[in-house]
Amino acid sequence: MDRVRTDSPISPTLVAWANAWLTGHVGLDEAVDRVERAAGPQLVAVPVDASPATEAGHHPELSAPADLTVAEVTDVPLRGFLADLRADGLTSFRLALPAPGDPLGLTGPPPFTRAALDAGQAAIAVLAGRRLGLVPAADRRGSSYAGVRWTAMPAAPNDADIPQLAEAEHALTLTMRSATDALVGVDGPAQGFPSLDGADEALAPGYPGRAHRLGALASRLALALRLAEERGLTSGQLTARGQALRDLDRAVRRARVAAHHAIVELRTP
Structure with missing residues (x-):
């Protein structure tokens, strides 16, 4: 494939x-x-x-x-x-x-x-x-x-265990701060996050405003993670930033899933 x-x-x-x-x-x-x-x-x-x-x-x-x-x-x-x-x-x-x-x-x-x-x-x-x-x-x-x-x-016909919108937003905010602190302490290329102008991924009409904001942030951070992978780093730098990026990747994926399920949650009594 x-x-x-x-x-x-x-x-x-x-x-x-x-x-x-x-x-x-x-x-x-x-x-x-x-x-x-x-x-x-x-x-x-x-x-x-x-x-x-x-x-x-x-x-x-x-x-x-x-x-x-x-x-x-x-x-x-x-x-x-x-x-x-x-x-x-x-x-x-x-x-x-x-x-x-x-x-x-x-x-x-x-x-x-x-x-x-x-x-x-x-x-x-x-x-x-x-x-x-x-x-x-x-x-x-x-x-x-x-x-x-x-x-x-x-x-499978059952729902997966995913975070609610507010929970995912809070976790992403905390993880982003921790990852930023870890990355700015790494000497060499890929300090912090690159510029992500134009990287927003908009949700469709009907989603709540909070989901739009969280989805846009998560999509921009997903691009940041990919760009970070493509920059040349030494093995020591890779080790120093590895856990921070893994934690951020996990939080980003949860934020994107939560944002995209928000319209379904609105319809749930």
Whole structure:
């Protein structure tokens, strides 16, 4: 699988704009256009099931087998895929931003967890009585086509344990201060955080203002983490800053997930 960068906004973008569509703040065309603006054409690989639907409104091709490596699949445009999911009882999307040892946003089963961990991100469609995981990979064909191909596979039907918005915001603020103190004490390149002008990743309409602010800060810090990795440091400098950046990465991922779930929390009685 051609990996999508873990700091790529594609899974958060899909979750934010699909939730804005599902809550009536934007239309389907606008939501898909914003997702495709972020990363090019979007296709979803779903397994082919030649058997007819057993009941009206049921889409057997969306009931993916656990092992997609042995299943015949077909590529479906994202717009049509989302419309079919809506007819099948789609209510919301959840975000997963896992890392080794920290399966943030995931509850299984193992095939989906492994795929999401390998990609570093995933979106989870919440339907009536079941969930469907979507794992992105870069889709490059020839010299000019560049987009994203999502693999659809079953996800566990229960909610992951993620922080609430206020909790995630508080933790990110404290961790950012600690990381800044640690990084400015490292001599050489990558002292503190680089300039991040223009790095904001906006949420979609319908999210509360606090979620917009936290999401923007978290996306900027995610870019800072990537830029820090790309700067040349000695082994001693890497050791000195390692724990601070690991702590910041954990807090950033939790802040992004909490921000992207805020619109769902607003609908929870």
